[in-house]
Amino acid sequence: MDLSYGAAAEAFRAEVRAFLSLHWPPPADARSADLKASIRTFRALATGEGYLYRAIPKRYGGSEQPVDVIKAQVIREEFARARAPMEVGGNGMNMTVPTLLEKGTDEQKELFIRGTVEGDYIWGQGYSEPGSGSDLASVRTKGELSPDGTKWVINGQKIWTSQGMQSTHMFMLVRTEPDAPKHDGITYLLIDLDQPGVTRRPIRQMTGEEGDHTFCEFFFDNAETPVAWQVGERGQGWYVSRTTLKHERASIGGADGLGKQFAKLVDLAKEVGRIDDPIVRDKLAQIEGSVLAHRYSSYRIFSCAAAGEDPGPVALMMKLLLTEIGHEMALLAQELIGEHGFLEPAGAGGRGNRGPRGPEKWLDQIMGSLGNSIAGGASNIQRNIIGERGLGLPRDLAMSGER
Amino acid sequence: MHFHLTEEQAAIQNAVRGTLADSWPIERIHAFADGDADFDRTSWDALMALGLGGMLAPGSGMGLLDAALVCEVAGEAAAAGPLIGQLLAVAAVDASGKSDVEALSSGAQVATLVHGGSDYAPSARAADLFLIVDRAKGVRLVPVADATIEPVKAADRTRPMSKLAIADGAGETLFAAADPMTARLADAALVLVAADALGGAQKVTDMSVAYAKEREQFGQPIGRFQALKHQLAHMALAVEPARALVWYAAYAWDAQLADAPRAAAMAKAHLCDTYVQTTRAAVTAHGGIGYTWEYGLNYWFRRAMADRAWLGSPAEHRARAADLAGW
Numbered sequence: 001m002d003l004s005y006g007a008a009a010e011a012f013r014a015e016v017r018a019f020l021s022l023h024w025p026p027p028a029d030a031r032s033a034d035l036k037a038s039i040r041t042f043r044a045l046a047t048g049e050g051y052l053y054r055a056i057p058k059r060y061g062g063s064e065q066p067v068d069v070i071k072a073q074v075i076r077e078e079f080a081r082a083r084a085p086m087e088v089g090g091n092g093m094n095m096t097v098p099t100l101l102e103k104g105t106d107e108q109k110e111l112f113i114r115g116t117v118e119g120d121y122i123w124g125q126g127y128s129e130p131g132s133g134s135d136l137a138s139v140r141t142k143g144e145l146s147p148d149g150t151k152w153v154i155n156g157q158k159i160w161t162s163q164g165m166q167s168t169h170m171f172m173l174v175r176t177e178p179d180a181p182k183h184d185g186i187t188y189l190l191i192d193l194d195q196p197g198v199t200r201r202p203i204r205q206m207t208g209e210e211g212d213h214t215f216c217e218f219f220f221d222n223a224e225t226p227v228a229w230q231v232g233e234r235g236q237g238w239y240v241s242r243t244t245l246k247h248e249r250a251s252i253g254g255a256d257g258l259g260k261q262f263a264k265l266v267d268l269a270k271e272v273g274r275i276d277d278p279i280v281r282d283k284l285a286q287i288e289g290s291v292l293a294h295r296y297s298s299y300r301i302f303s304c305a306a307a308g309e310d311p312g313p314v315a316l317m318m319k320l321l322l323t324e325i326g327h328e329m330a331l332l333a334q335e336l337i338g339e340h341g342f343l344e345p346a347g348a349g350g351r352g353n354r355g356p357r358g359p360e361k362w363l364d365q366i367m368g369s370l371g372n373s374i375a376g377g378a379s380n381i382q383r384n385i386i387g388e389r390g391l392g393l394p395r396d397l398a399m400s401g402e403r
Numbered sequence: 404m405h406f407h408l409t410e411e412q413a414a415i416q417n418a419v420r421g422t423l424a425d426s427w428p429i430e431r432i433h434a435f436a437d438g439d440a441d442f443d444r445t446s447w448d449a450l451m452a453l454g455l456g457g458m459l460a461p462g463s464g465m466g467l468l469d470a471a472l473v474c475e476v477a478g479e480a481a482a483a484g485p486l487i488g489q490l491l492a493v494a495a496v497d498a499s500g501k502s503d504v505e506a507l508s509s510g511a512q513v514a515t516l517v518h519g520g521s522d523y524a525p526s527a528r529a530a531d532l533f534l535i536v537d538r539a540k541g542v543r544l545v546p547v548a549d550a551t552i553e554p555v556k557a558a559d560r561t562r563p564m565s566k567l568a569i570a571d572g573a574g575e576t577l578f579a580a581a582d583p584m585t586a587r588l589a590d591a592a593l594v595l596v597a598a599d600a601l602g603g604a605q606k607v608t609d610m611s612v613a614y615a616k617e618r619e620q621f622g623q624p625i626g627r628f629q630a631l632k633h634q635l636a637h638m639a640l641a642v643e644p645a646r647a648l649v650w651y652a653a654y655a656w657d658a659q660l661a662d663a664p665r666a667a668a669m670a671k672a673h674l675c676d677t678y679v680q681t682t683r684a685a686v687t688a689h690g691g692i693g694y695t696w697e698y699g700l701n702y703w704f705r706r707a708m709a710d711r712a713w714l715g716s717p718a719e720h721r722a723r724a725a726d727l728a729g730w
Contacts (some may be wrong), residue, residue, distance in 0.1 A: 003406060317643060384633075
């Protein structure tokens with residue numbers, strides 16, 4: 001085994017570093033008063049070099065690079081080191097664009113990919129409904145063709161939409177064939193959210209967070225979208241959506257983030273004067289065993305990807321492992337913060353500059369670790385996936401209609 | 404960048420797996436478990452015939468990772484014999500340059516590992532040599548003539564322990580306490596026990612999954628029930644990601660990385676805890692059949708307890724890991 005990336009990768013790293021030293025932070029003469037404009041200019045330059053949007057064709061604003069997971073990793077590392085902006089994040093890049101590249105029409109690709117890549121279009125996910133969570137294929141939001149057959153008319157409700165207050169568009173699952181078996185009556189639609197038939201409302205979270213950055217629910221009252229914005233065949237939306245969820249799973253994880261959070265937990269133990277407590281040391285080392293198992297397993301998955309080999313069931317376990325470690329860290333953090341736990345941290349759950357925060361700031365992680373066990377495939381669903389796809393156990397009869 | 408097994412490494416594991424399937428099937432384990440022996444010549448010779456004895460000899464072209472992969476399969480099969488002691492004895496004697504290792508490499512001479520400060524060693528009655536690895540006192544090689552062996556009724560029926568009395572200063576010093584080889588051999592031992600634990604934990608998880616697919620209740624395989632499915636998923640979640648912890652610890656030892664001692668401590672602590680938890684979960688996942696002697700799960704259950712206690716408990720190694728991190 002060898003954890004070095006090799007000479008070619010190191011030469012490439014030097015190139016990326018040279019590029020970053022010239023362009024980020026932007027040199028004085030190229031600096032715009034508007035940070036957003038500076039970022040946009042930088043991303044365009046970086047894309048021109050082949051560092052960003054590597055999987056996206058040039059005609060849609062990408063850099064169309066051959067798959068090279070080592071190069072991609074070097075780019076992530078160097079951009080992170082320079083604190084340079086990476087690709088725009090969110091559902092658009094993680095879900096809409098991969099789905100369109102695989103299943104979209106040329107017209108849809110032309111219309112949406114560049115705008116998403118450049119950050120002009122922000123996508124909300126319209127999957128869950130109040131009555132359809134893990135049993136997603138039971139969605140009831142209705143789509144009916146307009147009398148002239150050119151538009152879908154949508155009525156119903158969607159929920160748990162991250163970035164919903166900022167979203168310009170939504171990709172959604174809509175029941176269009178009420179008489180078909182449940183998985184075969186769904187169509188995948190794209191919709192412009194700026195229209196009178198769409199109402200959105202932020203949902204206040206247990207963290208107290210509300211307003212622009214929380215998730216939302218959406219109400220559709222005769223909202224409309226052109227038939228040309230339907231992705232895949234009518235009634236095949238369930239199968240189109242499987243592409244996107246796969247992409248989402250692949251994008252959750254992050255051994256570096258977990259490692260940093262663990263380092264902060266050690267710092268917390270020092271800050272509150274408990275680092276010499278043998279019980280705390282034991283618990284920290286116990287948690288770190290799992291943190292390292294996660295880290296080295298991500299090396300393993302990465303190494304297999306670089307070699308074009310299947311890493312096996314471990315890839316199905318990474319999200320649940322991350323979630324479980326988060327719970328363990330939350331419990332130890334709660335022990336460590338002691339009476340600081342009486343306090344609500346400044347700007348709880350929010351982001352940006354929240355003012356001075358003491359150990360009570362761990363409330364964000366303590367609650368956020370629960371969010372992790374729900375978002376992006378709830379933990380019990382992850383256990384089903386490990387059991388059924390990983391271990392080959394028979395499917396639950398109630399779910400056996402799913403493919 | 405390479406952090407998964409090569410085809411050659413997978414082939415070595417398969418060769419060892421096949422050899423043990425032939426020479427150490429469950430019927431032989433049953434017979435051995437109820438007998439008095441602490442060593443099985445047939446399966447030992449079969450393993451040694453593969454040339455495994457000399458894997459850790461400097462210049463073998465192999466390393467601790469390869470040795471760990473073999474110990475993993477030995478753990479999976481609940482193999483008898485002091486494989487870990489043998490591998491380390493060859494490494495120690497060869498590196499010391501004090502004597503010829505031919506008889507040890509071939510398995511003709513049998514060596515077992517004695518953890519510094521412990522009164523116990525596996526397969527002691529079959530051993531010609533005792534390799535004492537003691538971080539505080541160094542590494543010694545003691546001939547059987549200088550050891551007093553008291554057989555005890557051992558809980559681990561596949562690698563029965565005996566009680567030992569060895570006088571201080573008996574045998575020959577291979578490395579002084581301050582010699583870096585002493586700590587390296589102690590670290591290597593931790594990694595190999597962690598590998599044994601990994602193999603055993605995987606084995607009982609596989610047994611539980613296979614049983615859940617075959618056993619029917621309420622007219623269907625019990626593995627379809629979500630409660631059991633989730634329990635099995637958690638067993639796999641404990642074992643499969645931890646595999647990389649063993650790989651890393653072995654790789655770090657081979658590459659002499661600065662964090663190798665800490666990685667060995669973490670792997671030993673984590674995997675031995677995992678093995679105990681997984682064997683306990685396996686018994687509950689099986690139900691009554693898992694509690695019987697005849698089914699055989701108990702051999703791994705007992706081995707898990709032995710691996711946990713051997714060379715220091717998880718808590719002891721976590722305390723070392725905390726110190727080594729400078730917390």
